[in-house]
Amino acid sequence: MTTRTLRVGLTQWHATTDIEANLATALRLIGEAAADGARLVVLPENGLMLGTNAQMREAAFNEGTDAVQQLRRVAATHGVTVVLGGMKNRTPDGVFNSALVIDAAGEIAGRYDKMHLFDANIGGQSFEASSVERPGAGPVLLDLDGVRIGLTICYDVRFPELSRALAAAGAEVLLVPAAFVRSTGEAHWHTLLRARAIENLAYVVAPATVHSPTPDYTDAFATYGHALVVSPWGEVLADLGTDPAAVQVIELDLDAVTRARAGLPVLAGRRGADEYGAQPRRLHVTTRSPEETR
Template sequence: MTQWHATADIAANLTTALRLIAAAAADSADLVVLPENGLMLGTNTQMRAAALHEDADEVRELCRAAAAHEVAVVLGGMKNRTAAGTFNSALVIDAAGTIAGRYDKMHLFDATIGGQSFEASSVERPGAGPVVIDLDGVRIGLTICYDVRFPELFRALATAGAEVLLVPAAFVQSTGAAHWHTLLRARAIENLAYVVAPATVHSPTAEYTDAFATYGHALAVSPWGEVLVDLGEEPEAVRVLDLDLDAVTSARAALPVLAGRRAAEEYGADPRVVTTATRIPEGTR
């Protein structure tokens, strides 16, 4: 799991990513997950202009690093220019350096926070559906940042067998302080799965003005909702965790919520609204 202060300088961000991949591999990591917008974090205009293709030199560098260190890498979210339009894509690079999978962010952050407008749909298109990848027998569900506010996506991933849920993010600082830990712990508890959320973090000094300040606090949460790692506001950090998948099996056996869910059509009907009469107290008529 990684965290760093991302800027609009793609070359500098790439150097940081390569350095953290090497550090994680040296600590025997099997998978290194990079944050959303880790390669480029700027204004909508800047990010639209800087969108990369999957065969861009920067992506090739990450592929070479994965192969050189024999470690899988998930580029947690980049503006990905394709023939069908620009998407916010998480690219899965296997330990041979090949792009083995891709998830396009489904839920776009169109919101106004603290007077600042975040109109992601002006930059990118929404993805078409959930993606689960199998890495060495481990089923991993892919999401990106704002997706964390949509529990139905996470339930779909867990139902498809995901044991680890990735949430690479560039979470706005103000909403992060209010909701980040709660949302990630909730997604872990609801689905009895590990949640791993690498993150970008705001500038460590007042000398650099971010396009928008991000919260940091890259987080790993157990299937029982315990925070295993919190990288706080470190401007550059990497942490390797050993995930005991037996904990997923045990948690799901103790609380079989996935087996106990009802058929989708049972939720599809409009809820019944029951109106109760108001009784007027004696002496007030």
């Protein structure tokens, strides 16, 4: 019996406002992953440029940008599919945070635009992503070597309905490229990724940016690192820690997804959208004080 597998390159690096340095790291790690047999290499969100909202808005890329063209060439050279996990993408319809899919021939196969924007206040620092980008219109699936892959980006991980919709549409692997804030990463990153894997019985592949290893870093904000691959059963198969430039190739056994879903058919057991969408019934109970019960 033939085993269905997919070799995936998980990446992580310290991204800054230096686009040339970030790109050089990305190109090198793609080459290393391809040399180790990767069929798919996934890059972090904002891996090509990570700065303040104003800096990222000013430096927004487009599909014709030289950095993207270099990624296309390296993908074609190595015959590997690359997902640029998230870039500020200037389009005629506005700026989006786009995961760009570059196929093994170097062609842009399409993109996913991040649906959930990180408008939050963490530790006194405001993150107003909606001041930089527009939200995407809907979910996107990638078919590669007979494997269906769901595309998400960073903050999307906090919205389980997106991952569930992708899994219900057949996704066996969920990508979560991220530039996760260090403080929330320390509290939630591993738990959120393991939860998305467990509840959907899918692999989760989450490349990440990481803060500088030196104490005097000048990043716009510190990111957590710990790029992860999680199994359909919630086991952490790879964790890149705080390495400032790393890649690891992991072979995903897709038959493990089939077995897990057969034994624990949570996707098949879902109720209809009309049932979930209805307002919950409210139950009212009458209480009595302790004095009344004496």
